[in-house]
Amino acid sequence: MATAVMTSLDTKSSAASRGMSDIRIRNLFIIPTILFLIVFNIFPLIYSLGYSFTDFRASSNAPANFVGLQNYRELLNDPFIWSNFAITAKYVIVSVTGQVIVGFGTAMLLNRDIPLKGLLTTLLLLPMMLSMAVVGLFWKLLYDPSFGIINYALGLGSFEWLSNPDMALYAVAITDIWMWSPFVMLLSLAGLSAVPKHLYEAAAIDRAGPFYTFFRITLPLVAPILMIAIIFRTMEAFKTFDLAYILTSQPTTEVISIRLYKMAFQEWQTGRSCALAYIVLVMVLAITNIYVKYLNKVKER
Amino acid sequence: MAAVQTRSERALNRVAIAAVLVITLIFLAPIYWITSTAFKPRNLATTIPPTVLFEPELSPFVKLFTKRSQLRGAPTPEEYAAAPWWERMVFDGGEKIVRSGRGEVQPSGYPNRFMNSLIVAITSTVLAVGMGTFTAYGFSRFKVKGEADLLFFILSTRMLPPVVVAIPMFLMYRVVGLNDTHWGLIILYTAFNLSFSVWLMKGFIDEIPKEYEEAALVDGYTRMEAFFKIVIPEAATGIVATAVFCFITAWNEYAFALIMTNRRAQTAPPFIPSQVGSGLPDWTVIAAGTFLFLLPVAIFTFLLRNHLLRGMSFGAIRK
Numbered sequence: 197m198a199t200a201v202m203t204s205l206d207t208k209s210s211a212a213s214r215g216m217s218d219i220r221i222r223n224l225f226i227i228p229t230i231l232f233l234i235v236f237n238i239f240p241l242i243y244s245l246g247y248s249f250t251d252f253r254a255s256s257n258a259p260a261n262f263v264g265l266q267n268y269r270e271l272l273n274d275p276f277i278w279s280n281f282a283i284t285a286k287y288v289i290v291s292v293t294g295q296v297i298v299g300f301g302t303a304m305l306l307n308r309d310i311p312l313k314g315l316l317t318t319l320l321l322l323p324m325m326l327s328m329a330v331v332g333l334f335w336k337l338l339y340d341p342s343f344g345i346i347n348y349a350l351g352l353g354s355f356e357w358l359s360n361p362d363m364a365l366y367a368v369a370i371t372d373i374w375m376w377s378p379f380v381m382l383l384s385l386a387g388l389s390a391v392p393k394h395l396y397e398a399a400a401i402d403r404a405g406p407f408y409t410f411f412r413i414t415l416p417l418v419a420p421i422l423m424i425a426i427i428f429r430t431m432e433a434f435k436t437f438d439l440a441y442i443l444t445s446q447p448t449t450e451v452i453s454i455r456l457y458k459m460a461f462q463e464w465q466t467g468r469s470c471a472l473a474y475i476v477l478v479m480v481l482a483i484t485n486i487y488v489k490y491l492n493k494v495k496e497r
Numbered sequence: 498m499a500a501v502q503t504r505s506e507r508a509l510n511r512v513a514i515a516a517v518l519v520i521t522l523i524f525l526a527p528i529y530w531i532t533s534t535a536f537k538p539r540n541l542a543t544t545i546p547p548t549v550l551f552e553p554e555l556s557p558f559v560k561l562f563t564k565r566s567q568l569r570g571a572p573t574p575e576e577y578a579a580a581p582w583w584e585r586m587v588f589d590g591g592e593k594i595v596r597s598g599r600g601e602v603q604p605s606g607y608p609n610r611f612m613n614s615l616i617v618a619i620t621s622t623v624l625a626v627g628m629g630t631f632t633a634y635g636f637s638r639f640k641v642k643g644e645a646d647l648l649f650f651i652l653s654t655r656m657l658p659p660v661v662v663a664i665p666m667f668l669m670y671r672v673v674g675l676n677d678t679h680w681g682l683i684i685l686y687t688a689f690n691l692s693f694s695v696w697l698m699k700g701f702i703d704e705i706p707k708e709y710e711e712a713a714l715v716d717g718y719t720r721m722e723a724f725f726k727i728v729i730p731e732a733a734t735g736i737v738a739t740a741v742f743c744f745i746t747a748w749n750e751y752a753f754a755l756i757m758t759n760r761r762a763q764t765a766p767p768f769i770p771s772q773v774g775s776g777l778p779d780w781t782v783i784a785a786g787t788f789l790f791l792l793p794v795a796i797f798t799f800l801l802r803n804h805l806l807r808g809m810s811f812g813a814i815r816k
Contacts, residue, residue, distance in 0.1 A: 215720050221635075221721065221724075222635045222638075222641065225632055225635030226631075228631075229628050229631070229632040229695065232688065233692070236688040240665035241661075243665045244668070254668060302517065310513065314802075320520075321798060322528060326791055326794060327790070327791075328749065329749075329770055330769060330790060334527060334531040334787055337530075337783075340543075343544065343545050343547075345526075345547050348547055374527065378524070437658065437752050442770050453752075457756075460660070470665070473660070477657065480657060484652070
């Protein structure tokens with residue numbers, strides 16, 4: 197009897213005769229979620245695909261005219277859009293690199309017998325649990341050239357962080373690094389603690405130097421998890437909207453999400469913005485694919 | 498690490514401890530600063546050198562919750578003496594609290610936005626975690642055709658930049674009249690959190706041995722009874738952790754709230770920055786609003802510290 201139940205668990209259960217069949221339960225549990233996500237995620241995207249081929253403007257009552265691929269052609273030939281992508285790429289590279297250096301560095305320091313390790317780790321997690329919009333707001337106060345504490349603490353006088361077009365993007369990236377280095381730290385710490393201790397002991401017996409130990413033992417074993425952190429942060433940094441939007445309004449910080457927002461909700465070029473959304477969508481899906489591939493790899497370990 | 502530490506190792510360890518402490522202090526400084534600004538009198542908020550020692554006061558919070566107007570002329574001594582302590586704080590700042598015709602204190606926009614945030618975040622969390630738990634169980638215990646693809650589909654809904662989804666949602670909501678309503682935001686946040694909830698709950702449910710339910714089935718439970726009486730209690734900590742994550746995400750969300758709401762259903766994240774405006778903002782009031790808004794998240798972070806890692810990595814890493 198017991199074995200019969202065991203083998204039938206996956207598809208049909210002997211208990212099915214009394215309650216609902218397993219297949220019905222499975223469908224009842226899964227289908228509503230899938231439907232919900234299709235209705236509120238996929239359907240809107242299909243809806244906007246239609247608009248992306250029109251000159252529709254949500255601000256006027258004029259009917260949408262079909263313009264074919266014109267929106268896409270214009271967008272892909274628009275140097276300003278490409279500069280938005282370039283800004284986004286620069287932002288992603290600067291902030292993710294910063295997060296990896298600070299996050300992994302902190303994890304290396306924390307990966308010792310340190311008193312209060314748990315408390316310190318918890319405290320370090322606080323920044324990433326906060327709202328990006330609100331974080332942006334209070335960093336605006338910290339960056340203020342005349343009374344911000346950053347300039348005071350660093351002795352920078354009245355250095356302009358946010359109104360200087362060359363500096364603004366870095367200022368946003370610094371805030372992002374502050375917020376998300378703890379995430380990289382957390383994942384690195386998990387990776388570091390999984391490195392078998394006997395490898396280090398063997399290395400010590402062989403009189404291996406710290407560099408050798410780091411590059412031949414630590415790094416290769418932490419790499420997969422670190423990679424997840426990097427791809428995840430890349431994905432998130434690519435989507436950035438709130439932080440940059442609230443901190444500054446410099447043209448040099450106009451990442452693609454902000455361009456999209458302005459095009460859709462300030463200039464009301466609805467059709468064109470739908471087309472741009474599609475271009476962004478394709479890029480995000482590409483990064484997502486890489487992420488999921490790594491995720492599965494790490495899960496298999 | 499090693500049982501016997503050499504002197505250089507001990508020195509290295511001490512350097513590491515010092516470095517970690519410094520890093521932690523640097524990371525916490527901005528949060529400390531916003532918190533302390535929330536308790537400062539207005540004239541100390543923007544002084545250089547910054548004021549570190551001051552007598553904390555609650556006037557920023559009084560100002561946060563009340564509608565005020567500029568005081569024309571000083572209050573009479575009788576007026577001043579008759580006012581409660583919190584109104585005197587506002588008097589001292591050169592402002593007075595606006596009252597309605599019936600003499601009631603007029604609230605500012607903040608309490609309302611805070612309530613909206615609570616309503617939207619709690620409702621969407623309940624929906625996302627409820628549906629997510631069922632679906633995760635379905636994926637965890639039954640054979641599903643194309644399971645990997647379906648799970649990828651579910652995850653991919655979370656990966657889109659909010660602005661991309663917001664454009665068509667805005668158009669659709671306009672047609673069905675969901676713009677600037679609580680339900681409009683609740684649906685969006687539920688859809689947003691559902692993927693996360695499914696992935697995280699699947700991780701938790703996978704860890705509950707199948708044998709528990711099998712034993713219950715042998716004892717004559719139906720599958721549903723086994724689910725509610727065995728699996729749900731076993732997964733309780735996972736459900737709580739997932740719920741807190743969903744709550745924090747919905748609580749912090751900005752882009753959708755900015756686009757989909759303007760007055761009635763607006764939540765705190767778009768409201769607080771909108772108060773900066775032009776001219777000289779009262780940073781103490783903004784800091785007070787920010788502080789109250791961050792408080793629940795700080796408490797949850799502390800309670801959830803052991804689950805954070807799994808939550809942040811979609812359950813890829815367990816501890």
